[in-house]
Amino acid sequence: MGASLDKVGVVGLGTMGAGIAEVLARSGLDVVGIEVGDEALKRGRGHLESSTGRAVKRGKLSAEEQQAILDRIELSTSFGALSDCDLVVEAVPEQLALKRRVFEQLDEVCRADAVLATNTSSLSVTEIAVSTNRPEQIVGVHFFNPAPVMKLVEIIHTVLTRPEALAVVQDLVERLGKVGVTIGDRAGFIANRLLFGYLNQAAAMYDSGHATREDIDAAMKATGLPMGPLTLMDLIGLDVSLEVCEAIYRETRDRRHAPAPILRQFVTAGLLGRKTGRGFYSYDEPAAATATAEAGTVEPPPQVGVVGSGPLAVALIRGCLRAGAHVRFVAGDTEKARAVATALEQSVAGDTEKAQAVSTALEQSVEGGTELALLAECDLIIEAVAEDTSVKRSLFAAVDDVAKPGAILATTATTVPVIELAAATDRPKDVIGLHLPDPEGELTEIATTVVTATEVARRATEYVTALGKHPVRCRDRAGFIVDALRVPYLNDAVRMLESGYARRRSDRRRDAVRLRVPDRSDRRPGPDRPGPRGGGAARPLHRAPRARVRALRTAGGAVHRGPYFPLSTGSSRTTQPPEDRRVPYDAGPLRTGSSRTAPTPAYRRDRCGPIRPVRSRSPYPERHESAQEPP
Numbered sequence: 026m027g028a029s030l031d032k033v034g035v036v037g038l039g040t041m042g043a044g045i046a047e048v049l050a051r052s053g054l055d056v057v058g059i060e061v062g063d064e065a066l067k068r069g070r071g072h073l074e075s076s077t078g079r080a081v082k083r084g085k086l087s088a089e090e091q092q093a094i095l096d097r098i099e100l101s102t103s104f105g106a107l108s109d110c111d112l113v114v115e116a117v118p119e120q121l122a123l124k125r126r127v128f129e130q131l132d133e134v135c136r137a138d139a140v141l142a143t144n145t146s147s148l149s150v151t152e153i154a155v156s157t158n159r160p161e162q163i164v165g166v167h168f169f170n171p172a173p174v175m176k177l178v179e180i181i182h183t184v185l186t187r188p189e190a191l192a193v194v195q196d197l198v199e200r201l202g203k204v205g206v207t208i209g210d211r212a213g214f215i216a217n218r219l220l221f222g223y224l225n226q227a228a229a230m231y232d233s234g235h236a237t238r239e240d241i242d243a244a245m246k247a248t249g250l251p252m253g254p255l256t257l258m259d260l261i262g263l264d265v266s267l268e269v270c271e272a273i274y275r276e277t278r279d280r281r282h283a284p285a286p287i288l289r290q291f292v293t294a295g296l297l298g299r300k301t302g303r304g305f306y307s308y309d310e311p312a313a314a315t316a317t318a319e320a321g322t323v324e325p326p327p328q329v330g331v332v333g334s335g336p337l338a339v340a341l342i343r344g345c346l347r348a349g350a351h352v353r354f355v356a357g358d359t360e361k362a363r364a365v366a367t368a369l370e371q372s373v374a375g376d377t378e379k380a381q382a383v384s385t386a387l388e389q390s391v392e393g394g395t396e397l398a399l400l401a402e403c404d405l406i407i408e409a410v411a412e413d414t415s416v417k418r419s420l421f422a423a424v425d426d427v428a429k430p431g432a433i434l435a436t437t438a439t440t441v442p443v444i445e446l447a448a449a450t451d452r453p454k455d456v457i458g459l460h461l462p463d464p465e466g467e468l469t470e471i472a473t474t475v476v477t478a479t480e481v482a483r484r485a486t487e488y489v490t491a492l493g494k495h496p497v498r499c500r501d502r503a504g505f506i507v508d509a510l511r512v513p514y515l516n517d518a519v520r521m522l523e524s525g526y527a528r529r530r531s532d533r534r535r536d537a538v539r540l541r542v543p544d545r546s547d548r549r550p551g552p553d554r555p556g557p558r559g560g561g562a563a564r565p566l567h568r569a570p571r572a573r574v575r576a577l578r579t580a581g582g583a584v585h586r587g588p589y590f591p592l593s594t595g596s597s598r599t600t601q602p603p604e605d606r607r608v609p610y611d612a613g614p615l616r617t618g619s620s621r622t623a624p625t626p627a628y629r630r631d632r633c634g635p636i637r638p639v640r641s642r643s644p645y646p647e648r649h650e651s652a653q654e655p656p
């Protein structure tokens with residue numbers, strides 16, 4: 026039946042309709058494009074000319090081929106022009122009443138054997154089908170924006186669809202060189218059901234002030250997606266985004282699809298994204314549309330201290346060395362410290378530029394050991410130990426004792442709130458979260474608590490930039506930006522699989538469903554195109570290092586210099602901390618010299634050793650400007 030398909034109609038020549046018409050004409054089909062009036066038809070022609078014109082400019086299409094494609098598309102404002110079409114694809118705005126009216130008209134003018142398809146994003150194909158006298162001939166065919174580029178097409182059957190009608194659309198999708206997935210009629214189908222939970226949460230995240238639009242987009246882009254969620258919503262259209270969220274919410278009552286208030290506000294104000302020149306970004310000023318993270322001036326790298334000995338700690342040290350920073354690392358015991366040194370030496374293998382940078386740095390810029398006192402001169406101290414609140418709290422209290430005034434204390438914790446660790450110190454305003462979704466990648470999420478000082482957040486951003494990373498800022502909330510958006514998305518995919526609606530694919534279709542890779546298989550990763558390491562939504566999640574940090578035991582908590590492992594003797598930096606700040610890592614029982622004894626201490630036995638007080642007094646002794654104060 027597919028072979029007999031010669032002429033296809035498209036109703037509605039907006040972004041999607043024009044894209045679909047172009048794809049059809051490119052495959053050699055004769056196309057009839059319908060719009061409501063002359064103005065709309067002119068706009069539709071404009072879409073077709075500019076999209077094919079872009080291909081000509083890029084040398085993908087000759088001027089003759091462009092003309093041949095445009096010649097195959099007959100434009101009309103009369104439904105009567107569709108009378109001899111084998112198939113008609115409707116692509117009008119996402120309003121059920123409008124779509125039903127269009128289908129009633131199609132039912133009247135089209136041949137009795139013609140298949141009628143809707144490009145709805147989320148509305149019920151069944152509800153559209155029953156508005157005609159041929160519900161068994163109605164199929165959903167859902168293209169993605171931009172239709173000429175995106176490979177995936179969802180093909181939707183209702184309980185009434187005849188297999189022959191479905192086959193017409195399946196054959197067509199194959200003829201177009203797209204990847205079709207055939208599914209039943211549920212709001213949002215597969216892709217939008219997964220995508221819009223994620224997009225809507227990103228809008229809500231922006232609305233709540235958790236992070237800036239640029240940082241949300243930059244963070245998600247750094248995971249390997251072609252564009253950030255807010256930029257993508259601007260591309261899709263905020264009106265379409267709102268409609269899709271509402272349709273899915275109506276069916277599921279899942280609050281993650283309840284449209285973020287800001288989405289409705291934008292739509293009410295007529296700010297619909299790229300097509301109106303303004304949405305989350307303004308497209309009248311080209312610079313504003315570029316999603317770049319706020320970054321300070323690039324300063325010389327800080328002296329960095331890393332506590333921990335697992336893969337994350339090693340990756341952090343390696344990254345800092347590559348950026349030319351001096352690094353001190355502290356491991357839980359001698360064996361672990363040696364393991365870190367060995368891992369660093371092994372990473373020098375090979376003659377890549379990165380290995381060379383680490384090799385040079387190993388000679389000059391790194392020292393390691395088991396004593397926290399090593400960290401006394403560090404500007405930035407990063408904790409990368411076991412994901413265990415009591416271990417981390419003990420460590421923060423001990424680091425607080427040795428770190429110099431003004432040093433920034435950072436945690437890589439993903440499951441412990443940063444504020445809990447800040448509260449274990451006498452300098453909560455100097456404590457931040459540092460999360461690297463990919464420890465070897467560039468993206469670094471900087472989480473500030475309600476008490477982090479503005480100046481500290483600024484300096485942390487500068488340090489991270491100087492360490493060759495890409496900083497994005499957010500508040501101290503579970504999942505920061507990336508995991509808060511991508512983990513529920515992955516969870517939704519698992520739930521969908523579990524419900525039996527969609528299957529897991531082991532072939533190339535799975536990649537298409539990821540919506541990550543448009544039709545450009547010849548593209549190779551490059552500086553501006555993240556490779557597999559960049560991840561993408563389907564990457565395995567970063568797993569926290571498993572290394573357990575053990576306390577060093579010293580008799581009576583006596584302060585002593587530990588067994589350092591200077592990997593070099595050439596360092597000009599001192600390894601000898603000032604006398605009053607030399608404290609072994611989590612050493613000894615209750616410290617008596619501390620001025621921070623809690624009035625009514627609660628006691629907790631740490632996994633790693635001695636009983637320590639858990640402070641119960643307010644950790645915020647002084648008022649200062651917080652990085653999270655409302656602007």
Ligand code: 3HC
Nearest residue numbers: 076079083085146169170171173174251252261540543545
């Ligand atoms: N029309 C036609 N072709 C286009 C295009 C458009 N609007 N925009 C870009 N292209 C082509 C370019 O010509 C270029 O082609 P080439 O590789 O053959 O030369 C290619 O796409 C790449 O374009 P650029 O180099 O200019 O830019 P990018 O590399 O940034 O790609 C993008 C642009 C393809 C839009 C890419 O950013 C992307 O894939 N973004 C994600 C899009 C996405 O997820 N869409 C799904 C939205 S959800 C949806 O549509 C469902 C709906 O129901 C709401």
